[in-house]
Structures are given as structure tokens and as C-alpha cells.
Amino acid sequence: MVQSKKDKSEMTLPRVQKSGELAILSTIRARAAGIPHRGVRLGIGDDCALLRLKADEELAVTTDLSIEGRHFRLNWHPPESVGHRTLARGLSDLAAMGASPVAAFLSLGLPRHLTQPGKASGATSASWVDRFLDGLLNLAVEYDVPLAGGDLAESPIAIADIVLTGSVPKKQALLRGGTKAGDRVFVTGSLGGAAAELAALAKSPRKFARKTIASQNSPHLYPQPRVAQGLWLRKRGLASAAMDVSDGLSTDLAHLCEESNCAAEIDAEALPLGAGATLELALHGGEDYELLFTAPKSARLPRSIAGVPITQIGRMVPVRTNRARVTLITGKSSQPLEPHGWEHFS
């Protein structure tokens, strides 16, 4: 029997009441139950989980590490947002391959105080880890992705490493390499909105403290992974290359060009700006989790896929000596677009 999404996300969830690793694990196990798990033969509780694929499928695997102070801040981000973002990052990688989610695995490192119930106005409130799981599992329910395993450890800072697995028919995954000069460049949704919301969050975190429910209009706190759009593109075979915009358009497009051995021209005026975004944020902001993809000139693409707008932002061109990988065109002038998105250790 299929429950509606609304019913599932409102189900009563057990809470982390007792301390101790086994008690927390048993709560996570109970909370993760109830999500359909067609591809999972064995979930949480043994040395490994066991996944099954159909004979004509490959398994896409991605891991994304989120670290307190680097990817989120305890005094900025509501715990529900941290949980949502943790899973959304992995789902976005599956979307970029056109893969259908099979199962997630969560490794959590937590300071002890984040596992203990809080005190709000005298009453006992949910612990940080419970609220983190609210955010993560609500998104998991929305995408029918069961939590099939993971690890839990005490840690001086909060860290969450998410593994997403997905299935994709053999040889049909959307790859970064494969685009050719002449192909058109597209993005889903809009760019720079996540960076704009992050800037607002940094200015006055208190205004965002009550944003504990996922919303379409909160691209930094609650990014919407483009799973349906990736599946649509893969099924129709229209995209010659695809990836997600996680580090910023300028950096991500440079990767796509490298893997495809191509160059690209981007039309500044065509870029779909997110709420509050400047051109600068749209080019370099990062964490938009939109899909960046290319398609041959002959491909007929709709204006939107599964309710999300599709915008042509430029075209692929041949690589030439003394020309930048990516060129930004504004009116009649053009300039090299250097990758200035996010890079660790830089």
C-alpha cells in the first residue's frame, strides 16, 4: 500500500531518549524503518548491508562529508537543515548521473551534548541529533531512500558522512565527459540563491532559527535535489553531459569542460538568478545543487522538467590555445571566467 508523502512525513517518530551508542543506534534503526526498500535485501544490524540490482543495472555510489564549522555551524543552521543538506548533497550527485536512489548510509560523529535532550522554556525538547534525523529522514521519505546502514561515534565536533547508492541502466548514466563543441549548455532552476541565503543567514542567524521545515524557497537551508530532472534527462537520452552545481558554476563548468575536452561560452544575461542573487553569486556562489548539463543542438528540450525551469546559459566551443576554458560573454564584450568557486585547502 502506498502512503501519500504527507502521511509518511508526519508519522510519529521515536526519539533518542537514552544515551549510549546502542540506544541511539536502535532509535535510528526504528526511525529509518517504514521507508520502502526494494533494492535493500538486508538493512541496519549486521556487519554489512546487502543491496540487489537488476541484471541490466549498474550501481552509482557517492559520498559527501559535512563538517561542523566548514559545511554548517551549530549556531547558524537549524539541526533539521543540517540533516536535510547532508542527504540532499548525496541525492544531488545521484541526480547528476540520472540514477534512481536505492539506499543511503550515514556515518555520524557527535559530541555527547548533541545526543541529549535540550531544555526549551522549562520543557524537555528534542535533542540535536533527533532534529537532525527529522530533517534527513523527511527528505529520505520524500525520495523513498531507505537508510540501510552507517556508523556512529563520539567526536569533539559534529560530522556527517553520507553515502548514497542508486541504480542506473547499464551504459546509460549521465557523465561529465561526452559533450562536444556545438552542444548547448543548460541549468535547472536558478543560481546564486543558496549563496544569497547563506549571506543573509550569516548576518542574522536568529531570523532563520525557526526555519525547521523544508521549503522550496530556502535554497541554502533546504536545497531541492534534482532527482526527477536527472531521471527525465537520462531516460530520454537528451543530455550529452551532466553534473551538479555544488562548488559554483565557474568551478563546476571548468570540470565539465576538462572531462569533455571542450571549452564553453556563458551568456551573463541568460543566467537565471535566484532570489537575492547577484551575477557574482550565480557564477561562483556554489551549493545551488542545480543540474548543469549539455545537449546537442538538435535536441528539443521543454521549458521545464517536472516543474523546474530549464534555461540555456551558453554553448560548448572547441578548445583553443590562448583561450580560457570558460568565457563569459556580456553584451558585445567577453572575458575569461576563472574558476572561483569553493575549494578546500585553498
Added chain:
Amino acid sequence: MVQSKKDKSEMTLPRVQKSGELAILSTIRARAAGIPHRGVRLGIGDDCALLRLKADEELAVTTDLSIEGRHFRLNWHPPESVGHRTLARGLSDLAAMGASPVAAFLSLGLPRHLTQPGKASGATSASWVDRFLDGLLNLAVEYDVPLAGGDLAESPIAIADIVLTGSVPKKQALLRGGTKAGDRVFVTGSLGGAAAELAALAKSPRKFARKTIASQNSPHLYPQPRVAQGLWLRKRGLASAAMDVSDGLSTDLAHLCEESNCAAEIDAEALPLGAGATLELALHGGEDYELLFTAPKSARLPRSIAGVPITQIGRMVPVRTNRARVTLITGKSSQPLEPHGWEHFS
């Protein structure tokens, strides 16, 4: 052409020379190349890796989180040991299911100084992350397990989350549930040696600083995952249940009893003690990464499997009210064996 293990582990490896995430990632990519990768259709470099299974196989997946200060200490453990242990923990979980390694994924969070070359006696020496990769990749070469992806981020403390995937014929994986009263209980190798070496390491870390090469006689710094033994047991269908001894025999055997709805009796005098181990360390020490398994009375087991001794340490008995899950028998007396192995947040 198959290279000998010795040849492969001594190959010249590129080093992390430049700083910056992309430079480090590209070094890891180069260093990970050259390991056979039959089940990996697409490795490091896209949004996801792509794995392939044979039609009659399932994929075993496990994740293990290692955190500085909890699982290792920078001033105790040589970096090579941290890398080795990171991979060995995951391989041990595959071994416990009787799975054959397919690919590993590594999420690394590192303080900046661990990515920079050190200074030893005036000369530039390898960075911590390079030596960590030495340890991890030498073990990966030994077990033919390619590094197919992962994530890298700057972090205030060092953390390494490893994902191991392995293949196992459908319905043949060794599980924790499945043992019955009357079955005999076995372990591979010896117990308590890892805890004994850890105690010695804590006492005088300097004595261990030069232990940078994996050795059979270093159960804490360089545990040997029992992959061959797990495969042997699974192929012959002799084990009724199996798991690895990671948290300590008392804790792990209690899990196995719970999952199988059984109780167990352990003979104190039969326990194979590792070098320097006391009975206490063998019962509760943890991190031995031996296999704990059960087999029906009728099963004929050899004295050793792939060069590692097998020892019967007790038997499964029915669950009875007022009797402990696990009972320790010493001569003619018996006492309840409470789980006193490792538990986070306790």
C-alpha cells in the same frame, strides 16, 4: 598479468606536493590507479562511481568512521597505521559476510598541516596524508580493492570514513542471525593482542613510531582482516552465523546471540590469547578484527584456514529466563559474561 604482492606494494607512488583540494585529489587519483578494478565501471572523477555486479550477486556495503582522539591519536599512531586500520576495519566487515572486495570509497577531513610536507633532520619528508595513503593503499593493493571515490574537506581534526563494497552470491552471505542451540562457537586467530599492543603503545608511543610497515605481529597498529577466511567459510557453507570481533568478544557475542535468539557458553580456558593478552583483554579488549562464527556440530572444520588457526571457544545453548545471554565457564564454575566491550557515548 598478475604482479606479485611484493612488487605492487613497492611501486613508486606520486606524492601530495601542492596544496589545494584539487591537487590533493589528483594525487590520490594517481596513487589509486593501477589497482585492478574488475567491478568498477567508472572510478574517481565524476559525480558518482559506477559499480557492476554479476547477475547472481548481491552487493555488501559497510561504512566505518575513524576520528582523531577517539580511534587514533596523531602522537601515538604512525600515519601508515591510521591508513591501514581505516581500510582494515571495512575489509573486516566484508570478511564477516563472506564477501569479496569490489571497491573502497574514502571521505577524508584533514587539518591543513597534515597535507603539508614535514621536516625531518632538515630534509623535506612526506606529509601525514601521504603516509596515511601509503598505509591504506598498500593494504588495498594486497586485497585488490580499488579506491573508486570519496570526498575531501578541510577539518579542525582528522577524520576518515571508509566505505567498502563487496560482492557475494545471492542468499549466501554469512549473517549474524542463523545459529542454533547445539552449534559450536569458533574464532580465527587470537584475541586480546590488539588491546595489549594498544596498552603498550599508550605507555611509550616512541617505541612504536618506526612501525610504519604492516606486520603480522602488530594486531593493534596493523590488524589483518580475515577476508580469505570469510570467503572460505562462505564458499563451503559451513558457518551458521558470523561477525567480526571489533568491539570485544563479550559485546560482539551478545549481538550474535540477540540476532540469532540464542545464548552461548564460552570456555575461558579455550580462548586463544594474543601476545601479551590477559583473559580480561581477550574477553573485552576489542579491535582484534578476528572472525567469530558458529557451525553445526556435524560440520568438519580444519585446524586452520588460509594459514590462520581456528579455535572452538564454546557452544550455543537455548535462551532461558534468569540465565545470561553469555556464560563464561572456568573449570567447574560459571558466571554471566556481561558485555563490557567498547561502546560510544557510554
